[in-house]
Amino acid sequence: MKMTTRIAFNNMKYYKSRNILIGIAVILTTMLLLVVPLVGRGMIKLQFAVTDRLYPAWHALYRNVDEETVRKMAVHHDILRYGLRSDAGYMSLDDASVGMIYIDETGTQLYKMELLAGTFPAREDEIVVSQGILKELGQEGDIGDTITVPYQIFRGGELDLTQQKEFRICGFLEDSEANYEKRMYTSLISESFLKNEVPESEVAYRFLFQIADEGLTATDEIEDRIKNIAQQFDIPEKEMNINHEYLMANYVDPVMVPAIIMIMAVVVLAGVITIYSIYYVSMNQRVQEFGRMKAIGGTKRQIRQIVLREGLCVALFTIPAGLLIGTFISWGTMKWFFRYAVSESNEQFVETAMDILESGGVDLYCWWVYLLACAVTLCTVYFSLVRPMHLASKVSEVEAMRMQTAGKKRRSRRKGYEFLSVGRLTVRNLTENKKKSAVTILSMAATGIFLMVTATVLSCADPRESADNTLVGQYEISPVIEENNKEHPERRWSEIQKDNPLNETLRRQIEELSGVERVDAFSVLRIAGGTFSEEEYQAVNGVPKEYAKELERGITEGGVTYEELKSGDKVIVDSALLHWHPELKTGDKLNLTISDGSRTFEKEVEIAAIGEYGSGFSNYNYLIMAKEAVDRMSEYNSDNYFHVIADKDYDETLEQKLDEIVRSSERVEMRTWKAAYEEWKAALGITRGVCYAFLGILGVISVMNLINTMINSVHVRKKELGMMQAIGMSDSQLMKMLQLEGLFYTAGTLVISVGLGSLVGYPVFLYAKRNGMFNISNYHYPVTTAVTVTVVLLVVQIVLTAGISRSVRKNSLIERIRFSE
């Protein structure tokens, strides 16, 4: 063994307690560096496996493609294989929706469609149904039996009048729970039925296909090709649907890898700070030793090597331990994540995931992640040693003998307290080691700041708020509108206006229900022409006076009062419109063609202001006026929405009663706040899970840092503390002093992490909002996290100090006074 290595190895054993601390830090760092990529990779692989099982296999589909284009696209060199689907129409049923769809053979493969029994339809009168469909039809039958189906076919962009036909059942599809719940089903019909019913010129296909992916690995490359083909065949963007889930599951998402690397970088940074601070704190103690080594002929290089090798020796022993612990924790984290963090969202997804996970369908462990964790940990140790190495090699022989730190001029005089108390003693101690105190606090605060920023984003991503944005009040009742259904001309908006189900009777009926506070009506005026020619059904949203304040509050540019909006000559433009028309600004005039019932008229309005509103408030309309103005321009009852304000967010009895009213009317439908809330909660579930995991990691690092610092600061001063006790400091005074010191570190850490973290959190929130992350709209201070962090740090510190002073007292005073490490 080389001399330097042997000295380093012996040093490691000699400074056992300090090296144990560093060992713990290395173990935790290794563990996190292993767990993050393992779990990240495992999650991705698992998600892919689930997606492969649940999602269709086509890369993209183009809608409304005619036969001619299909023939041309079929031979395109970038298309590996393709399938066709065409929606012929719907069965005429009151509440349920049963699509009648033709899919060719490749199409069924790309959709991963499998029959429960029987064969796909081939003859004109053959049909594939499900038990659910038969129930909706009120008929019974098995394969070979005949059923009578009333149906409407799409012709000329509309659903035509109801026809009736006898079909022979040739196969069965399985129903999912979602089918039953939403009463939405799919039946399959043959190509000959489609061609018989729909004139050839009107047959519109969905062209589903896989891209020839030789040489392609990233999702965006494949997407580029999909868009490229669409361009070549003049397929507009809105007719294109890319199967992102499937692509992500089978190709590398370019965002995922940087995200994992970023988390690992945070871990490395925290590890470097922690290990460095341990070395830094204890370096002063060892100056003499390095000086002696130099005095007997050690070169700078040799001393650097000794420090480095001691650190690497520790890493050598602890990295395997970290890997072992990380291996177990990764598995646990995966299961925990799916059991608790995601369980609220898509049940089918979670069930499939758990199924795959437990049957070992995803290989969680992989050799290169282990190699990576080792390599990155070694780098972390190296980085944290760079400065101590430099310091040690700079020690001068003479200075070292006089017990002074290299290059550091200690003050020789200083004004002091006339009288010393335990409190003042603590202050002295901390101010005398200003740099050490600062390094300690900053290293702990660094992770604290990360924690607060993440918590800020998380606290802003609130499903409650997102739900509030999507729905005003607790229930939203609106007429059933269908513009293109020959069977139901009365469902056209122009007809609804003439006999609007949202009338005074309905309003009174709702208002009488217990739990309802009031009903607010929003009206609309349909518009066309000018700026809005491309948008199919745009409208001016009429906001009632109860919302005047909210309306004015949402204005971001320009200014207008609710009173001024009553004139009907001024509108507020929702900022979402600027996405399509960035040239619009306040003061511009808009020429609107307004349709009201059967008549249309022209109207010029001025953009008085631009504002930001939730979709529940704007009802997806870009122009906003006072309801009074909208009502005045319309000859009819133009109320489009009844927003029901209830005293509780969710009240089962009230919802049932409203449901009854909606059912009995048959002409209105209802959306509930609760459903929107559940939807958002599910959508944010996974994100929250990931963020909480990340917060957990940061929390562990923070606490680890605190523990290291506290143990260290006492450990290196064992002798000094012993001296104080020898001249009469009692145990309780020692305890008090250590508590005060700890409190100072904790308070400093808290002030910086909570203070600075909160300050930094706000711009991050603005960034997240601007980029539409997690549907964030309002700033919320992460109170819970701030309080939790404060309480946890305080408790850890108090418990720790008690533990440490107990362990200090385990040694007798004499041992402590003689203590020389």
Add this chain to the structure above:
Amino acid sequence: MKMDSGEILVVEDLVKYYGAGENLVRAVDHTCLQIERGKFTAIVGRSGSGKSTLLHLIGGLDRPDEGKVWIEGKDIFALKDERLAEFRRKKIGFIFQDYNLIPSLNVWENIVLPLGLDNRKVKRQDVREVLEKIGLTDKEETMPDALSGGQKQRTAIARALVTRPAIILADEPTGNLDSQTELEVMSLLKNCVKEFGQTLVMITHDEMIAQMADRVIEVADGKVVSD
């Protein structure tokens, strides 16, 4: 234990062993001792004879396996740790070979530290008097690192004197000093003790210093061999 009014310290059959079996070290082995008030007693002996252990036990820094130590009529090992610490800072002043000053405190603060720990008011004049006696009036604000060895030990002496303890225990206080400084420190210590009427028990292996004492006790293998 009956205590003579002239005796400030009584050691009764004190035992302290370290290790076990073949490695058993009889550091203090059934030692008895009485020390009179206001006297300067030197404990001498070879290195490893157990004199330091004896001194530590007398000062209540360590607890014995058997036996008792009485200071001013009080059985110190009957006190709980907390009380013992209090007793120590009121009644005993320590001076160590390697000074044991607190590096983050200046000279004045090091001196008044025992008073602070005892929540006693600092009488400026008293501290000044001590400082003057030890000749460090102009070093009040100096940090320990900037002091010479002799100055450090003088500061430690002042720290031991300032609480006006009943007994001062010194563990080779001049061991790290050159002969000139050694002499200075010793005469200072002796004068102070005399002036403040205190009792001094000092460990040394220096013949010359031992001769300055009123009484010399020799220790070997944990036992008092001559008095």
